[in-house]
Amino acid sequence: MRAAPNAGNVCQEKAAHISKLLQQLYPEARCSLHYQNVFQLLVATMLSAQCTDARVNTVAPLFFQQFPTPHAVAQASIEALEACIQPIGLFRVKARNLKNACRILVADYSGDVPRTLKDLLRLPGVGRKTAHVILGNAFGVPALPVDTHAARVSQRLGLTHHRDPNKIEKDLCALYPPESWVRLSHQLIQHGRQVCRSHRPLCTSCALNNYCEAYLQGRFS
Known part of the structure; x- marks a missing residue:
């Protein structure tokens, strides 16, 4: 079946309206993890998997006091790392990944966090989302991390059906210019946390409801 005329343009127009509204709603949206350098951002992002950023922000400063560099983490015992991050979910797996990732940083990158997606994905515990957080926030590389909030908002709005x-990342990148990707990711995440929540989303007061596929189809009210 042939696509309707200008279907792609309609999608682009809708995407542009959504982007404009998100910019009005969240002009200062940014990464909510606290960090002072790229190594700290890497660790905090790895710790944030299946854990809230707020919890990570309470645990990470204590971690960095004990283990301020990749060399310190690589040389630490697994038991010491586990004890430091125990309040965080999956702490045993994360401690092992942190140690092994820092071993690679020390051995192959002189203790520096690499600047390419390919190299970041070599690190244990670093998936595509984590790598894009590093690239976009630490190095200014166009990247669009898709977490659970960004995925949920994008799906409900109809920006993706995946x-x-x-x-989802591929669909969003096709709709928006690279220079907007990092900002858009933060804005989608903030909207997902504050309004388009997993349970009991605030649809009737949402500024995006006129463009929301889920709301217009009556899936939420």
């Missing part, structure tokens, strides 16, 4: 984060 569930796989990599496919």
Whole structure:
């Protein structure tokens, strides 16, 4: 079946309206993890998997006091790392990943965090989302991390009909220019946390409801 005339343009127009509204709503949206350098951002992002940023922000400063560099983490015992991050979910797996990732940083990158997606994905515990957080926020590389909030908001708005984060990322990147990707990711995340929540979303008061596929189809009210 042939696509309707200008279907792509309509989608682009809708995407542009959504972007404009998000910019009005969240002009200062940014990464909510606290960090002072790229190594700290890497660790905090790895710790944030299946954990709230607020919890990570309470634990990470204590971690960095004990283990301020990749060399310190690489040389630490697994038991010491686990004890430091125990309040965070999956702390045993994360401690092992942190140690192994820092071993690679020390051995192959002189203790520096690499600047390419390919190299970041070599690090244990670093997936595509984490790598894009590093690239976009630490190095200014166009990247669009898709977490659970960004995925949920994008799906409900109808910007994507995929569930796989990599496919959602591809759809969003096709709709928006690279220079907007980092900002857009933060804005989608903030909207997902504050308004388009997983349970009991605030649809009737949402500034985007005129463009929301889920709301217009009556899936939420």
